[in-house]
Amino acid sequence: MxxxxxxxxxxxxxxxxxxxxxxxxxxxxxxxxxxxxxxxxxxxxxxxxxxxxxxxxxxxxxxxxxxxxxxxxxxxxxxxxxxxxxxxxxxxxxxxxxxxxxxxxxxxxxxxxxxxxxxxxxxxxxxxxxNSRWLISSIITFAEHGPTEADRRIGQSMNVLFSLMKLYEYERQYSGTPSDEPFRIPGRAKGPLPLNMLGFQIVGGDLEANLLLDIVEQALAAPNAGPLATALMDRLNRDPRNIFRRFALMRHRLELMRLNREEAG
Structure with missing residues (x-):
């Protein structure tokens, strides 16, 4: 407070x-x-x-x-x-x-x-x-009007996911870095995260994977909104312009750097 x-x-x-x-x-x-x-x-x-x-x-x-x-x-x-x-x-x-x-x-x-x-x-x-815009609008509508609790739950989860992604990805464009290009590994600012949250390990961390897996499981349990939610998750997985793809690329780079150090040692 x-x-x-x-x-x-x-x-x-x-x-x-x-x-x-x-x-x-x-x-x-x-x-x-x-x-x-x-x-x-x-x-x-x-x-x-x-x-x-x-x-x-x-x-x-x-x-x-x-x-x-x-x-x-x-x-x-x-x-x-x-x-x-x-x-x-x-x-x-x-x-x-x-x-x-x-x-x-x-x-x-x-x-x-x-x-x-x-x-x-x-x-x-x-x-x-x-298009994806209208598919997202459709799944969000299930959050309030889904006929089952499972349909409403997946609608609300995807509302939060895509709304926060839109906010973050749009602000990120002001950094001047294209959406499909990860940030450089060196040079990360060391300031605290909001609400003093802890950071996480890019290699070995599972925060983003667990977030997405929870949503996938909700989609599988939703009898009406499930196919729509699953299709959107497939589109997200194929799209190179999002935070999840960039973390995957950064993880790959860090693993290569580790292997190179081990070979050089």
Whole structure:
């Protein structure tokens, strides 16, 4: 805890990241998560919609027409999403619209069940056509709307994993080092980690492996979100631009350095 000064709590350096603590974050979330507004004639499909028709129908491969004045927030969201899915099955656009609704505090009654239905019946097609951004958004939606505890658990775990990765990887770009290039072994800053956490051994350490293995085991136990989570873990494993790949490369370099020392000795 920080120290109390003049009625306000301060951190170790005299400041707090969020001056009003968690209250600021809660208030901001409430503002962002107001439900979408629908005008007359606008609606999500019903739960028994023909999914095969949405697979065969394609989103127009052209820029959307400008919105009329006085449009609804639902119309704005749909309009903004259209370019992401040009030429793709309409089911992909529906998945995105359902996610946009389900991230709010209220949504059309059929939205949760329809989201779960399309992932039960058309997961293979969605995995084929959706990019990683929308697959991540989909798995995060299971955190609140998964039908089982296992589905909600894997959704929440992957929400934390990918959200923290996005924050870290984006800040790292300001170092000037490309995302697929590990930092140099010599020259590591010796300052303390946040909250005085201990560092870990790159060679012989298993922190990142245990983190990922816990998530893989959760994915295997999730009856609905499991295939999606497993596909995302496979993509992460193949992507060279992340902290896990860089640690693997650093570990390899350190092992080579050790072998070279042993041979030279």
């Amino acid at each position: 920080g120290r109390q000064t003049g009625g306000r709590m301060h951190g170790e350096d005299g400041f707090e990241t969020y001056p009003d603590g968690m209250r600021d974050l809660i208030a901001a979330r409430r503002r962002r998560r107001a439900g979408l507004v629908y005008h007359e004639g606008e609606a999500l499909p019903l739960l028994d919609v023909d999914l095969d028709a949405l697979v065969s129908g394609l989103v127009p491969d052209q820029d959307p027409a400008p919105l009329p004045r006085g449009h609804s927030s639902f119309a704005r969201k749909r309009h903004d999403l259209l370019p992401d899915f040009r030429g793709k099955p309409e089911l992909c656009l529906l998945n995105a619209l359902l996610i946009a609704n389900l991230r709010k505090f209220n949504w059309p009654e059929q939205a949760p069940a329809l989201f779960l239905r399309i992932w039960r019946e058309k997961a293979d097609l969605l995995l084929e056509h959706l």
